Amino acid sequence: MIGPPRPDGIAPLWDIFRDLSAARGWSDWGAPQAIQWTELDAYVRLTRAAVTVAELHLLRRLDGEYRAVTADAANGQDGGDNENWDD
Secondary structure, three states: OOOOOOOOOOOHHHHHHHHHHHHOEOOOOOEEEEOOOOHHHHHHHHHHHOOHHHHHHHHHHHHHHHHHHHHHOOOOOOOOOOOOOEE
């Protein structure tokens, strides 16, 4: 993914985000669709992931940032340091 370096200490949430992002829908014009609360709920129930409400809100914010950077990249704008967050 394109964007700034991944913050230290976020690895467990980052793994959840990557799982959810891999299953996300995409619009007809190639834009990623938002991860919905229902998808977060289903993920937590199915995986029994121990996440707090604050962490769920953080995942939604992370998703918003990802979608913004993706939109910028699709429009030829620099969305950050262009480092790979998938390492």
